[in-house]
Amino acid sequence: MSTADLARIPEVSPMAxxxxxxxARRESWIGHSMRGFEVLTxxxxxxxxxxxxxxxxxxxxxxxxxVGLTSGRYREEWNKQIVCTEGELRTRMRQPYMRLLKPxxxxxxxxxxxxxxxxxLDEIKDPTDVDFxxxxxxxxxxxxxxDLISAPREMAPWIGRVTEAINPPLLMMDRxxxxxxxxxxxxxxxxxxxxxxxxxxxxxxxFTSELIRCELEGLISHDEVKTVAMSLLIASMxxxxxxxxxxxxxxxxxxxxxxQTLARPTxxxxxxxxxxxxxxxxxxxxxxxxxxxxxxxxxxxxxxxxWISTRSGGRDETKFEDPDTFKLGRPAxxxxxxxxxxxxxxxxxxxxxxxxxxxxxxxERFPNIHLKGDWAKREGPLVTEVEHLRVSLV
Numbered sequence: 553m554s555t556a557d558l559a560r561i562p563e564v565s566p567m568a569x570x571x572x573x574x575x576a577r578r579e580s581w582i583g584h585s586m587r588g589f590e591v592l593t594x595x596x597x598x599x600x601x602x603x604x605x606x607x608x609x610x611x612x613x614x615x616x617x618x619v620g621l622t623s624g625r626y627r628e629e630w631n632k633q634i635v636c637t638e639g640e641l642r643t644r645m646r647q648p649y650m651r652l653l654k655p656x657x658x659x660x661x662x663x664x665x666x667x668x669x670x671x672x673l674d675e676i677k678d679p680t681d682v683d684f685x686x687x688x689x690x691x692x693x694x695x696x697x698x699d700l701i702s703a704p705r706e707m708a709p710w711i712g713r714v715t716e717a718i719n720p721p722l723l724m725m726d727r728x729x730x731x732x733x734x735x736x737x738x739x740x741x742x743x744x745x746x747x748x749x750x751x752x753x754x755x756x757x758x759f760t761s762e763l764i765r766c767e768l769e770g771l772i773s774h775d776e777v778k779t780v781a782m783s784l785l786i787a788s789m790x791x792x793x794x795x796x797x798x799x800x801x802x803x804x805x806x807x808x809x810x811x812q813t814l815a816r817p818t819x820x821x822x823x824x825x826x827x828x829x830x831x832x833x834x835x836x837x838x839x840x841x842x843x844x845x846x847x848x849x850x851x852x853x854x855x856x857x858x859w860i861s862t863r864s865g866g867r868d869e870t871k872f873e874d875p876d877t878f879k880l881g882r883p884a885x886x887x888x889x890x891x892x893x894x895x896x897x898x899x900x901x902x903x904x905x906x907x908x909x910x911x912x913x914x915x916e917r918f919p920n921i922h923l924k925g926d927w928a929k930r931e932g933p934l935v936t937e938v939e940h941l942r943v944s945l946v
Contacts, residue, residue: 561850564590566836566859566933570876573864582850587933588857590864594871594888596848597860600839601892603847608895609840609857611636612722615934619725626734629741632779633786642894645780648766649898652700652759658901661696665905668695669913679945681924685938689796692906693789700784701747702758714740715789724932737782744781759784791833792903797938799827799907800914801927802878804943809878813911814919820911822880824904825887829866830878832889834935836861839895862888918945 562576564583568590576583576592583590591597600606612635621627630636634645651657672691676682694708694715703711717736721729748760755761763777772780803809803823813823837860841852852858865888867875872882886892890900897903914921921943928940 564592564861566590567931568861568864570863570867573861573867574869577864577868581848585859588859589852591858591860592864592868594865594868594885597837597862597865597888598886598892600847600858600860601837601888601895603839603845604893605841605843605845606839606858607638607842608838609842611638611838614838614857615722615725619722619730620727621722621730626737629737629782632775634780634783635787644772645776645783646894646898647771648759648763648780649784651766652762653898653902655901658905661699661902662905662909664699665692665696665909666913668692668699669910670917673913673917673945676945679918682943682945684800684941684943685793685797688910689793689800689938689941692796692910693792696902696906697785697788700759700788701781702751702756702760703747711785712789714743715785718786719790720937723935724930724937725934740785741778741782744778744785748778748781788899788902791935792899792906794935794937795828795833795903796907796910797927797941798831798833798929798936799824799911800943801923801929801938801941802827802831803911804921804923805927806878807922810921812878812880814915816880817912817915819880820908820915821904822882823911824907825885826878826880826882828887828889829872829885830876831929831936832862832866832887834889835863835931836934837888837891860888914945921945 562579562583564576564585565572566585566587573592581591581593581596583592591600612633613631616622616627616630621630634642637645669692672688676687682688690712691708694712695705697711698705698708714736717732718740721733748764751760752764755764760781763780766772767774767777803813813819839858839860841854841856841858843854845852869875871885890897924942924944927938930937930939
């Protein structure tokens with residue numbers, strides 16, 4: 553398929569339903585929308601994400617532009633963030649993450665994560681009626697963030713409020729909440745700057761101390777220390793907590809899925825991966841073509857955006873047998889929503905640990921967990937949020 557065949561590929565809305573995606577996949581592995589090209593199949597999506605020919609074209613900046621955040625001090629701050637950078641600067645800013653969040657280091661956090669989950673469950677007042685998002689999903693990543701930077705866990709509710717106000721309005725492209733997002737950003741940055749100044753007096757074994765050591769070694773600049781610290785505040789919580797909700801909503805909406813998981817306690821990681829496939833937090837991963845790039849018989853013209861649909865790729869009939877069915881023991885595949893190569897999600901290993909351990913521990917302590925009524929999620933053109941998820945643990 554050449555670029556001249558553009559008229560032959562299907563039109564796909566950024567808000568396509570699963571049925572829309574299935575219909576489009578029958579016509580082509582690639583579609584077209586108002587925002588660029590839409591990749592519909594798993595393997596072509598992975599190929600593009602893994603290719604060094606594609607860049608991110610300013611990355612998250614395309615979202616900031618779309619939501620109307622095009623100039624001013626707040627946009628200038630975002631332009632410094634790793635999600636908006638390319639090249640040597642991006643590589644340099646990834647170094648602290650790669651030191652502290654590599655698999656070997658994350659594995660050392662397993663005991664702490666399990667202790668947190670048990671503590672959170674112990675504090676639930678009425679196990680017959682639990683707001684899963686407020687009482688479980690929100691609490692785990694915010695407490696873990698406090699541990700990562702050596703801040704008191706008592707700060708977790710404040711951390712949760714700030715991070716909830718910064719990122720979601722942008723990811724859901726909610727222009728009416730831009731003021732709330734900006735105010736929370738400055739509030740978070742003020743805390744980060746004070747925290748870094750205090751940490752300089754007594755370095756420890758935590759993320760902030762590692763950032764300062766990277767500065768002392770000349771790997772990042774003084775200003776980049778607070779920029780990278782701010783990126784951890786922004787990105788380490790709301791994505792994980794919503795995926796926690798999406799994972800448990802997916803497991804519990806069909807009791808057979810939870811029963812499969814209980815029957816094979818060691819398969820908790822597989823169960824989690826199946827939920828990422830069926831109901832991912834990130835619905836798309838964006839890449840940009842700075843030059844003409846051929847992919848699978850089609851040429852992506854220079855200057856175009858490519859949106860890899862994780863919602864469609866996860867249901868790709870050519871990749872997954874009976875793709876709409878939750879099934880443990882599938883051949884290993886790679887979750888598209890965490891990206892690949894030098895643009896991969898640096899917190900993926902940590903997020904997987906949090907979600908997998910929550911599945912394990914709730915399965916051990918509360919095997920009879922079940923939904924109380926329907927659960928509700930809201931899909932945007934970029935991400936999916938859990939609006940309501942109420943459960944009984946007993």
